[in-house]
Every structure is written in structure tokens, then in C-alpha cells.
Amino acid sequence: MENQKILEDIFIELRKRYNPHGWWPAETPFEIAIGAVLTQNTNWNNVEKAISNLKKLRVLSPEGLCKLDNRTLIEAIKPAGFYTRKSKVVKAISRIFKSLWVEEDMFEIRKKLLSIKGIGKETADSILLYAFERPIFVVDAYTLRFLKRYGFDNLVDYDHVQAMFQNAFPGNVSLFRDFHAVIVEHSKALCRKKPDCNNCFLIKCKRAADAGTP
Ligand code: SF4
Incomplete structure (x- = not known):
């Protein structure tokens, strides 16, 4: 108390x-999730450049990023740094988003996110709180x-x-x-x-x- x-x-x-x-600017929950990955170890300006590249390619959706070839993905997210590692996480998160349903239990989603190498508690919980609007700090x-x-x-x-x-x-x-x-x-x-x-x-x-x- x-x-x-x-x-x-x-x-x-x-x-x-x-x-x-407007602290976390994004047009969709998926964009928030990708931003949460890209922002690891870099500043938001670099994330914005990477997100903008993905938007120009018209691939900022789970389906779009799942289909995108690795080379183009790496090139697009390069401004955010650690691009080889982050490209794998982005791919994994896109696959998870494709199979998620909106009402899925918060702890189930968290378990799935944490199963991705490169996603820790802070990133998983940022996605849950800001993208899925779930009550987690x-x-x-x-x-x-x-x-x-x-x-x-x-x-x-x-x-x-x-x-x-x-x-x-x-x-x-x-x-x-x-x-x-x-x-x-x-x-x-x-x-x-x-x-x-x-x-x-x-x-x-x-x-x-x-x-x-x-
Ligand atoms: S340590 Fe405390 S007083 Fe100092 S800047 Fe931080 S919050 Fe403010």
C-alpha cells in the first residue's frame, strides 16, 4: 500500500x-512490435529510418515481412543497426503475428514472444503493453x-x-x-x-x- x-x-x-x-508513434500494432525490436541498442531516429524503408517497400505487415527476402530486409533495417540479428527477430515476430488471434491469452502471447531468440522480457512486455494493450508493466x-x-x-x-x-x-x-x-x-x-x-x-x-x- x-x-x-x-x-x-x-x-x-x-x-x-x-x-x-503519442509517445510511441505507430500506425498499427504490428508496427509497434517491429519498432520494439528495432529500437534495441539504438535511438528512435534510426528506428524511424528503418520503419520508413519498410513502408516504402510496402512490406510492413506480417505477411509482407514473411515473404520479403532476407537481403532486402537487412538493407531496409540497416539504419537501426545489428541488422543481421534483428532481421531474424523481425522474421520470427512476423511469423508469430500471422498466427496470433486478437483475444489470445496475454501469457500465451508472452511465452511465444519470449521463445524468440533476441526477445527478452522488456521487448516482449513493450509489445504486449503498447501493441496489444495488455495490462503488463x-x-x-x-x-x-x-x-x-x-x-x-x-x-x-x-x-x-x-x-x-x-x-x-x-x-x-x-x-x-x-x-x-x-x-x-x-x-x-x-x-x-x-x-x-x-x-x-x-x-x-x-x-x-x-x-x-x-
Ligand atoms: S536522482 Fe532524483 S532528484 Fe536527481 S534527477 Fe533523478 S529523480 Fe531527480
Whole structure:
């Protein structure tokens, strides 16, 4: 219960500062899934270039990418880096999407996604949350770093942090989406690798309090 209150306060403060609307721009759930794969180890600008190439080829659909030859696929997604590995994941995800049905159980979809080499929990859960609108929280490196700095000392691992959010706000898809988005925004704006605590508005953050700032 205490965690719920702290997380609520954090969300309110972050939400005042950052607008998560349109945070994951995409025309279809499948495009979100492909973006989630391409964004691994690169920035979003590079993902946009790769997505744009796929759109120009008119292959940004499960069927289109399943049929596309590997060479053309690799060439198209090259801007996103790690293109040989990512091309295999893109192919695998396209095959899975072709056989998925909309109402399929969230944990079944997650199991299928995690069975693909190159898809870990963060990517699988991003796809589930943003593409399938399922109530699952995405935990990334930004989230872990931010929470630890804020004062959550007992974080164990991915599953533990995810459960903390999901227990605090059960089934709240839109909050999970927005919360993840504003944490990422804050981690890029102020709570960077070297945090700018002097200019941070989160006055209850433990790290800032320890340092006597803000
Ligand atoms: S006060 Fe510093 S450590 Fe805390 S959230 Fe803000 S930038 Fe991050």
C-alpha cells in the first residue's frame, strides 16, 4: 500500500512535467512490435529510418515481412543497426503475428514472444503493453535506475519491479503506458546517467535529499 502511494505521487509529479501522448508513434500494432525490436541498442531516429524503408517497400505487415527476402530486409533495417540479428527477430515476430488471434491469452502471447531468440522480457512486455494493450508493466534500465535513486532500496529484479507496479495499479493499461513513458522522458531530461538533481522537481527523491538538493 505504501508503494502504491509513493508511486502515485511520483506519477502525478512526472505527469505534470511530461506529456506521454503519442509517445510511441505507430500506425498499427504490428508496427509497434517491429519498432520494439528495432529500437534495441539504438535511438528512435534510426528506428524511424528503418520503419520508413519498410513502408516504402510496402512490406510492413506480417505477411509482407514473411515473404520479403532476407537481403532486402537487412538493407531496409540497416539504419537501426545489428541488422543481421534483428532481421531474424523481425522474421520470427512476423511469423508469430500471422498466427496470433486478437483475444489470445496475454501469457500465451508472452511465452511465444519470449521463445524468440533476441526477445527478452522488456521487448516482449513493450509489445504486449503498447501493441496489444495488455495490462503488463514494462521495466527498463531507466526505470530501475530511477527507482533506486528515488529510494526503492529493495528492488530484486525485473519480475519484482513489474509486480510492484501491477499490484499498485492492477489492470491499468493506460497508466502503465503513461508511467513508463514519463519515466523514460524524465530519465532523458534530468535523471540522466549523471543526474541533474539541482534542477529536478522531485523533492522527495532520496538521492536529492541525501545530497542536500534541490
Ligand atoms: S532528484 Fe536527481 S536522482 Fe532524483 S529523480 Fe531527480 S534527477 Fe533523478
